[in-house]
Amino acid sequence: MNQPVSGKTIGRLSLYRRVLYGLLAEGERNIFSHQLAVLVGGTAAQVRRDMMAVGYTGSPTRGYDVQDLTDSIGRFLDSPQGQRVALVGVGNLGRALLAYFSGRRPKLAIEAAFDTDPAKFGRVIHGCRCHPMEDLSSLVKESGITVGIITVPADQAQAVADKLCQAGVLGLLNFAPMRLWTPSVVYVEDIDMTMSLEKVAFFARQRANEKGGV
Amino acid sequence: MNQPVSGKTIGRLSLYRRVLYGLLAEGERNIFSHQLAVLVGGTAAQVRRDMMAVGYTGSPTRGYDVQDLTDSIGRFLDSPQGQRVALVGVGNLGRALLAYFSGRRPKLAIEAAFDTDPAKFGRVIHGCRCHPMEDLSSLVKESGITVGIITVPADQAQAVADKLCQAGVLGLLNFAPMRLWTPSVVYVEDIDMTMSLEKVAFFARQRANEKGGV
Numbered sequence: 052m053n054q055p056v057s058g059k060t061i062g063r064l065s066l067y068r069r070v071l072y073g074l075l076a077e078g079e080r081n082i083f084s085h086q087l088a089v090l091v092g093g094t095a096a097q098v099r100r101d102m103m104a105v106g107y108t109g110s111p112t113r114g115y116d117v118q119d120l121t122d123s124i125g126r127f128l129d130s131p132q133g134q135r136v137a138l139v140g141v142g143n144l145g146r147a148l149l150a151y152f153s154g155r156r157p158k159l160a161i162e163a164a165f166d167t168d169p170a171k172f173g174r175v176i177h178g179c180r181c182h183p184m185e186d187l188s189s190l191v192k193e194s195g196i197t198v199g200i201i202t203v204p205a206d207q208a209q210a211v212a213d214k215l216c217q218a219g220v221l222g223l224l225n226f227a228p229m230r231l232w233t234p235s236v237v238y239v240e241d242i243d244m245t246m247s248l249e250k251v252a253f254f255a256r257q258r259a260n261e262k263g264g265v
Numbered sequence: 266m267n268q269p270v271s272g273k274t275i276g277r278l279s280l281y282r283r284v285l286y287g288l289l290a291e292g293e294r295n296i297f298s299h300q301l302a303v304l305v306g307g308t309a310a311q312v313r314r315d316m317m318a319v320g321y322t323g324s325p326t327r328g329y330d331v332q333d334l335t336d337s338i339g340r341f342l343d344s345p346q347g348q349r350v351a352l353v354g355v356g357n358l359g360r361a362l363l364a365y366f367s368g369r370r371p372k373l374a375i376e377a378a379f380d381t382d383p384a385k386f387g388r389v390i391h392g393c394r395c396h397p398m399e400d401l402s403s404l405v406k407e408s409g410i411t412v413g414i415i416t417v418p419a420d421q422a423q424a425v426a427d428k429l430c431q432a433g434v435l436g437l438l439n440f441a442p443m444r445l446w447t448p449s450v451v452y453v454e455d456i457d458m459t460m461s462l463e464k465v466a467f468f469a470r471q472r473a474n475e476k477g478g479v
Contacts, residue, residue: 058464065463069442092444134466147361148458155459159466197469200462221476222469224462228283230306236476238468240461244362245369247454248414248438249279250272252348252373254452255411255436262435262450 056104058240063101064124066091071121083114125158133158135196137220139211140203141166141181144226148202149177162194184214191218198222205229270318272454277315278338280305285335297328339372347372349410351434353425354417355380355395358440362416363391376408398428405432412436419443 070090074082084102085095102108102115107123109115136152138145141164152161164181166172171181182190190196199215201208201223208227215223222238225231228245284304288296298316299309316322316329321337323329350366352359355378366375378395380386385395396404404410413429415422415437422441429437436452439445442459 058468061464061467062457062460065460066444066457069459090444128463128467130466130470134470136462136466143361143364147357150357151458152462156463159462197473198462198466220469221472222465224465230280230304236472238465238472240465242456242458242461243276243280244365244456245283246276246279247456248350248366248373248412249342249370250275251436251438251452251454252344252350252412253275253342254272255434256344256348258435258450258452259411 060101060104061128063091063093063097064105064128067098067101068121068124068128071117071124074117075121079117081113081115082117082120084109087115129156129158133160134198135162135194136160136198136200137163137165137187137191137194137196137215138179138200138202139165139184139187139215140201140207141168141171141176142202145200145202146176148200148226149179153177153179159198161200162196163190187214188218191215191220196220198224201225201227201231203227274315274318275342277305277307277311278319278342281312281315282335282338282342285331285338288331289335293331295328296331296334298323301329343370343372347374348412349376349408350374350412350414351377351379351401351405351408351410351429352393352414352416353379353398353401353429354415354421355382355385355390356416359414359416360390362414362440363393367391367393373412375414376410377404379404401428402432405429405434410434412438415439415441415445417441 084098088095088098105123105127107120136159138148138161149161149164161179164176164179165184165187166181167184172183174181197220199220201211203211205227208229209231212223212231212233216233216237225239225241228243231239233239281301298312302309302312319337319341321334350373352362352375363375363378375393378390378393379398379401380395381398386397388395411434413434415425417425419441422443423445426437426445426447430447430451435450439453439455442457445453447453
């Protein structure tokens with residue numbers, strides 16, 4: 052359990068759990084590693100390795116117990132007491148994310164949103180209250196927020212990241228289209244939507260050319 | 266130029282270009298590979314390899330010409346006549362993406378949005394007209410749309426992907442939290458926001474524990 056675990060493994064565990072939630076909703080009780088592999092687009096060997104990281108082994112005859120496996124992944128991924136998240140930048144994207152994450156993971160709830168627009172101060176948007184940027188530092192510290200989501204424009208993102216890190220946040224999900232500079236202790240994950248769209252467009256065009264029989 | 270190029274390379278080229286746009290706006294004329302490397306969080310050797318893929322070489326004494334390099338990357342990444350994009354699912358996230366991408370890349374414009382809600386039919390949202398799902402197939406074919414963005418709930422995503430692929434789309438940017446099944450010719454890029462947030466939370470917690478000196 053104390054072995055270092057890669058971001059890819061954590062990503063797959065998150066995906067397994069979501070698939071397992073779906074199976075539970077459909078009343079499935081057991082699943083074999085090769086079946087789970089098909090559902091996530093992986094291999095059975097990969098699934099079994101990942102479950103070993105979680106410390107869960109199935110039965111050779113009945114496979115994994117869906118409920119037990121879901122619980123095991125939850126114990127591995129989630130903090131028992133939950134983790135609190137702050138979102139900074141309540142524009143179109145920020146609001147969409149508040150709606151998207153609202154109620155999705157009780158152990159990982161967006162506790163507070165921050166913006167510079169006074170018209171938004173005090174408003175509750177998709178269940179989350181919006182505060183002035185000036186209150187970020189104190190609120191993050193008081194609430195024990197450890198995760199930040201950055202949805203401000205690129206030219207404000209570094210200043211926001213600085214504030215969040217100074218307040219004690221240790222993980223950032225960054226939607227601003229730029230690379231952040233952070234202390235090495237802080238984990239940063241970028242979601243770069245423009246880059247992703249340009250990638251899709253490039254390969255779509257390449258495949259169109261191939262289809263054209265060049 | 267005909268060598269296969271990886272998704273990672275395309276991603277970096279997209280990132281270089283964005284940094285170069287910023288430099289152009291600041292009036293910078295030349296940049297060395299090691300300077301560009303710092304700005305994107307990479308190495309100078311990597312930058313030089315990537316620029317060779319684009320077919321651009323700088324001067325040993327003055328580095329890269331910022332404008333020429335920007336243009337070269339553009340010729341490599343963009344289709345000369347532009348590519349058209351459809352977005353399916355005009356909920357909170359879909360609307361936020363219409364706003365986000367509006368006017369950002371003239372050669373990669375969202376031409377049409379689709380939804381099942383009649384209240385949205387005919388409306389222009391952030392510059393993009395919303396059409397009924399029934400018109401997807403004909404409109405995608407008529408407009409020569411080759412790229413699709415999927416922002417519908419998970420349980421509708423596969424049906425939407427099927428429709429887009431059948432209409433001739435060759436690249437999908439999928440925000441629905443599930444793995445799509447598509448013909449092998451279609452390039453799919455997933456943006457899995459829940460997975461990303463869970464990853465950030467996991468590593469934030471791990472680092473909090475390390476900081477605690479366990």
